[in-house]
Amino acid sequence: MKARQRAAGLTLGLSSTLALALVGASPASASAAWTLEAEGQRICVEAGHGWPNTYAFAPVSGTWSAPIRTGVRNLPPGSTSEGGSTIAPGTNERDPVDHGLVVNGWLQLSIAAAPAGEYTAEIWATDGTETQTDPLLIVFKDRCY
Numbered sequence: 001m002k003a004r005q006r007a008a009g010l011t012l013g014l015s016s017t018l019a020l021a022l023v024g025a026s027p028a029s030a031s032a033a034w035t036l037e038a039e040g041q042r043i044c045v046e047a048g049h050g051w052p053n054t055y056a057f058a059p060v061s062g063t064w065s066a067p068i069r070t071g072v073r074n075l076p077p078g079s080t081s082e083g084g085s086t087i088a089p090g091t092n093e094r095d096p097v098d099h100g101l102v103v104n105g106w107l108q109l110s111i112a113a114a115p116a117g118e119y120t121a122e123i124w125a126t127d128g129t130e131t132q133t134d135p136l137l138i139v140f141k142d143r144c145y
Contacts, residue, residue, distance in 0.1 A: 034062035036070075036125040036132040037101060043109075043136070044144035047116040050079075051109075056136055058084050058105030058123050063091045066127045070105040076119040076138060078112030087125075114140045 037059045045051045058070035070084030084107040094101050107123065121136040 034060050034064040034068065034127070036123070036134055037061050038105075038123040038125075038134040038136070041123070041134075041136050042139060043111070044139050044141065045111050045114070046144055047140040047142055048113055050113040051111040054109050054111065056107040056109055056123060057103050058107050058125055059092070059101050059103045060087055060105055060125055061092050061094065061101055064127055065089050066129070068105070068125050068127045070107060070123070070125045072107045072109065072121055072123050072136060074119075074121045075109070076112060076114045076121075076140075078114075079138075080110045080112075082108045084108070111138060116140050116142065 038057055041056055043051070043054065043056065056072060058072075060068055060070075064087075066089060068087040070087065072081045072084065075081060085105050087104050092102055092104050105125065117140055119138045119140075121138055122133050123136050124131055124133045126132075
């Protein structure tokens with residue numbers, strides 16, 4: 001009889017510990033991993049001319065449970081962005097055959113005229129808890145081709 005009581009007590013104790021561990025799990029551990037994959041983008045603009053109404057990409061891969069907002073900052077002087085897209089909770093994985101990734105984040109840009117040179121803007125994405133960034137190179141030169 002004592003052996004059964006001891007086993008029941010051990011089972012109850014283990015169950016309680018497991019339940020408390022699950023209840024105490026942080027929200028961050030419940031929202032899986034995601035990655036901003038906007039790296040390597042380059043926009044060429046002819047020096048002295050602007051480029052109104054263009055776009056850059058802000059693709060996110062992985063899995064996430066909260067909306068991810070995207071945007072761009074540190075644009076060249078006079079340039080603007082109306083903001084980026086908000087990516088709904090979900091999953092976006094690379095294609096196993098061609099390794100392509102669906103572009104699920106877009107950034108609207110209007111690039112003002114500037115002299116020849118390079119500017120590094122910053123694309124950002126945030127789920128409200130974590131923020132990730134990637135550079136966006138904007139190059140002004142005599143001819144873009």
